Amino acid sequence: MRATVTVNLKEGVLDPQGKAIEHALHNLGFSNVAEVRAGKVISFLIDGTDEAAARAQAVEMARKLLANTVIERFDVEVHP
Amino acid sequence: MRATVTVNLKEGVLDPQGKAIEHALHNLGFSNVAEVRAGKVISFLIDGTDEAAARAQAVEMARKLLANTVIERFDVEVHP
Numbered sequence: 413m414r415a416t417v418t419v420n421l422k423e424g425v426l427d428p429q430g431k432a433i434e435h436a437l438h439n440l441g442f443s444n445v446a447e448v449r450a451g452k453v454i455s456f457l458i459d460g461t462d463e464a465a466a467r468a469q470a471v472e473m474a475r476k477l478l479a480n481t482v483i484e485r486f487d488v489e490v491h492p
Numbered sequence: 493m494r495a496t497v498t499v500n501l502k503e504g505v506l507d508p509q510g511k512a513i514e515h516a517l518h519n520l521g522f523s524n525v526a527e528v529r530a531g532k533v534i535s536f537l538i539d540g541t542d543e544a545a546a547r548a549q550a551v552e553m554a555r556k557l558l559a560n561t562v563i564e565r566f567d568v569e570v571h572p
Contacts, residue, residue, distance in 0.1 A: 418533055433534060436557055442549065444539035453498055453531045454513060459524035473522055478513070 415458055415470045416489045419479045420451035454478050458490075466490050495538055495550045496569045499559045500531035534558050538570075546570050 421427050427449050434448035458466045470488045479486040501507050507529050514528035538546045550568045559566040 420533070420535070430534075433558070434536070437536075437553060440553075440556055442553055444549075445553070446537045446539070448534065448536040451533045451535070453500070453533045454510075454528065455500070455531070456514070456517075456528040457526045459526070469522065469524075473517060473520075473525070476520055477516055 413458055413460070413463065413466055414455060414491045415466055416453060416455045416491070417470055417474045417478050417486055418451060418453045418489075419474070419484050419486045420449060422483055422485050425483045451484075463490050463492050493538055493540065493543065493546055494535060494571045495546055496533060496535045496571070497550055497554045497558050498531060498533045498567045498569075499554070499564050500529060500566075502563055502565050505563045543570050543572050 421430075429450040430448040433450060434445065437445045437448065458469060460466055467488055467490045470490065474486045474488065475481060501510075509530040510528040513530060514525065517525045517528065538549060540546055540549075547568055547570045550570065554566045554568065555561060
């Protein structure tokens with residue numbers, strides 16, 4: 413089944429990439445945009461039929477590799 | 493209102509970052525994982541109350557700046 417892990421910087425952690433995007437958007441005339449945050453999304457197939465097991469594995473993968481939990485939080489979605 | 497633009501490489505476009513993550517996951521013992529794709533997610537606040545207008549603006553922002561539509565596709569979500 414397909415799973416998606418979305419990783420974002422925690423609230424309060426400086427996000428220079430988001431700031432750069434915000435400046436570029438303002439320069440393009442999109443002046444009503446604020447609080448831009450940039451994150452990453454990793455999607456993959458997990459071989460198996462147990463949705464709960466797939467979710468638990470995706471969380472473990474996020475903790476071990478995909479996210480730096482000191483400064484990032486992550487969400488896991490599993491699509492059966 | 494808050495909006496999110498998710499940007500992923502189109503099907504068939506080589507994804508070296510996804511491949512690197514896949515190799516790392518296999519090396520960590522997650523051998524049942526395949527087709528890893530890495531993308532980015534940009535979230536922001538749009539000042540305004542019209543959901544349709546906010547969505548149209550987010551699509552325009554994605555086309556002009558956030559995504560390279562030659563090799564990337566994007567999805568827009570607006571959370572009123």
